[in-house]
Each structure stands twice: as C-alpha cells, then as structure tokens.
Amino acid sequence: MPVIEPGDSSLKKLKGLHLWHGDLSSCSQRVRITLAEKGLEWESHPISIPDNEHATSEYQAINPKGLVPAFVHDGVLMIESKDIILYLDTAFPAPPLRPGTEDGLEELRKWVDAADTGQSDLKLLSHEFLFRPRKKMTPQDVEAFAASHQNKELVDFIREWQSADMFPADKIAAAVDRTHGCFMELDAALAAGPWIMGAQFTLAEAAWMPNVHRMWLMDWPLDRYPNLGAWFQRARQRPSFVTGLAEWEPAGMADRFRGYVAERAGGAGIHVTNFGALAA
Numbered sequence: 607m608p609v610i611e612p613g614d615s616s617l618k619k620l621k622g623l624h625l626w627h628g629d630l631s632s633c634s635q636r637v638r639i640t641l642a643e644k645g646l647e648w649e650s651h652p653i654s655i656p657d658n659e660h661a662t663s664e665y666q667a668i669n670p671k672g673l674v675p676a677f678v679h680d681g682v683l684m685i686e687s688k689d690i691i692l693y694l695d696t697a698f699p700a701p702p703l704r705p706g707t708e709d710g711l712e713e714l715r716k717w718v719d720a721a722d723t724g725q726s727d728l729k730l731l732s733h734e735f736l737f738r739p740r741k742k743m744t745p746q747d748v749e750a751f752a753a754s755h756q757n758k759e760l761v762d763f764i765r766e767w768q769s770a771d772m773f774p775a776d777k778i779a780a781a782v783d784r785t786h787g788c789f790m791e792l793d794a795a796l797a798a799g800p801w802i803m804g805a806q807f808t809l810a811e812a813a814w815m816p817n818v819h820r821m822w823l824m825d826w827p828l829d830r831y832p833n834l835g836a837w838f839q840r841a842r843q844r845p846s847f848v849t850g851l852a853e854w855e856p857a858g859m860a861d862r863f864r865g866y867v868a869e870r871a872g873g874a875g876i877h878v879t880n881f882g883a884l885a886a
C-alpha cells in the first residue's frame with residue numbers, strides 16, 4: 607500500500623506535489639521521469655545518500671524505511687516508487703502512460719513489478735561496481751550509520767558492503783544472472799518496439815530507463831541485447847530522460863564512474879562481465 611501515515615504531521619499541510627529524492631537514486635529517477643512526462647510542477651526536497659541525509663530522524667519521520675523517494679500530494683504521503691508512478695498516472699491521466707485495456711494494464715504492472723523486484727540486484731551491482739569510491743566509510747562511520755538508521759536490512763547491507771573489497775562472487779553472479787534474464791525478456795518484448803509495450807511510451811519505460819542506464823554506467827555489454835540497446839538510445843533522447851535523470855547527475859559523474867570501472871578492470875581484473883551469465 608503506497609499511502610502511509612506520516613510520522614511528521616506537518617506533511618499533511620503541504621499543498622501540491624513534493625518529492626524527497628536522491629540525485630542518482632534509480633527509484634527517484636523513475637518518479638522524476640514520470641513527473642516530467644506528465645509536465646507536472648513539483649517541489650524538490652533533495653536527500654544526499656552519500657552524506658547519509660536519509661539516516662536523520664527528520665527524514666525517517668517522513669519515510670520510516672529511510673529510503674528515497676518519498677512523495678506527498680496535497681498532504682498525502684506515499685512511498686515505493688512503483689506505487690508513486692502508478693498513482694501519478696491515475697491522478698494526472700494526461701498524457702496516459704498506461705494502455706487502455708485491462709490486459710494491457712496487467713502486462714504493464716508486470717513490467718513495473720519486474721523493475722521493482724530487480725531493485726535489490728541493481729543496488730548490489732551499483733554498490734559493487736560504481737559506488738565504492740563515492741561513499742568511503744571508516745568502521746566508525748558504519749557504526750554511526752547503524753546507530754542512526756532504523757532500517758535493519760539497509761544497515762546489514764551497508765555493513766556487508768563495507769566489510770570487504772568485494773561482495774561474495776556468488777552473490778554478484780546471481781544478481782548478474784537475474785538482471786541478464788530481465789534484459790533478455792525486455793529484448794524479446796522490444797522486437798516489435800519502439801517501446802516495451804509497442805507503440806505507446808508507458809510507465810514500463812519510466813520504470814526501466816533508470817535500471818538500464820545504471821547498468822550502462824557500469825559498462826554492461828548492452829550490445830548483447832540489440833533491441834534493448836536500440837531502445838536505450840531512443841529513451842535517452844526523450845526530454846524526460848534529460849530532465850528526470852541526466853540533469854540530476856553531478857557534472858562529470860558518468861566519466862568518473864566509467865574511469866573507475868576501467869581502472870578496476872585493468873588493475874584488480876574485476877568487471878561485471880567476469881560474473882555469471884555475462885562471463886559465459
């Protein structure tokens with residue numbers, strides 16, 4: 607259920623659309639892309655994950671999971687990006703980002719759910735292949751984070767991430783395999799194209815654009831999925847990709863990520879294509 611009772615009751619007084627979001631957060635990107643596709647004005651409340659602004663008591667009174675995004679529309683608080691984008695398409699139906707039939711809607715939900723399910727793999731792979739230089743933590747930093755953040759799952763994840771130079775290889779391989787499986791399915795669906803569900807640009811695009819972009823940043827071989835690769839090039843031309851995703855990325859960030867990926871591959875020999883289905 608997307609709607610939750612805010613711990614911070616002042617949220618109930620807010621008018622209009624408000625988004626608490628992270629610049630690089632894929633879950634925030636999909637909401638910003640949807641807002642852009644709808645041409646909606648919204649108030650930005652940036653939350654820096656590298657600075658642990660999601661671990662403050664103020665933010666955890668907004669999203670009790672301490673994750674971004676959180677969204678308020680006229681005093682009603684919602685969390686979970688997939689629910690927020692489906693809500694936006696219902697509350698602001700023009701232009702529609704869903705098909706007009708029940709069957710189509712069911713299929714759309716399947717694609718949006720798949721992007722949501724893939725979040726934990728995206729998270730592990732992003733932290734492994736991109737975020738290590740972005741968020742360096744001492745053991746004291748990890749303990750301070752654990753003491754302030756109430757989301758045990760996230761704390762355990764950060765502890766494991768920081769406890770070694772690499773996640774266990776079998777965990778990385780499993781995340782790669784599942785992501786590859788999704789990309790194969792998308793590639794097959796896109797044989798008709800130009801969009802995932804055919805002629806219409808839908809929430810399936812908003813849901814998947816951030817995930818594919820993230821894998822592109824880590825040098826995922828998108829050329830192995832020709833339809834998906836062509837779709838990604840089309841999606842990048844979309845104004846909503848620019849205003850909802852690219853413009854929020856810190857200047858030079860993509861190059862820094864690419865530099866780190868190349869350096870790690872050249873040095874320690876660690877690259878996403880060394881794992882699971884990509885190594886086969």
Ligand SMILES: N[C@@H](CCC(=O)N[C@@H](CS)C(=O)NCC(=O)O)C(=O)O
Nearest residue numbers: 631632633655673674675686687688
């Ligand atoms: N299912 C949630 C997942 C939210 C989530 O995992 N957000 C990430 C960013 S995409 C986050 O806040 N991560 C905090 C961290 O990595 O410390 C959604 O889709 O909104």
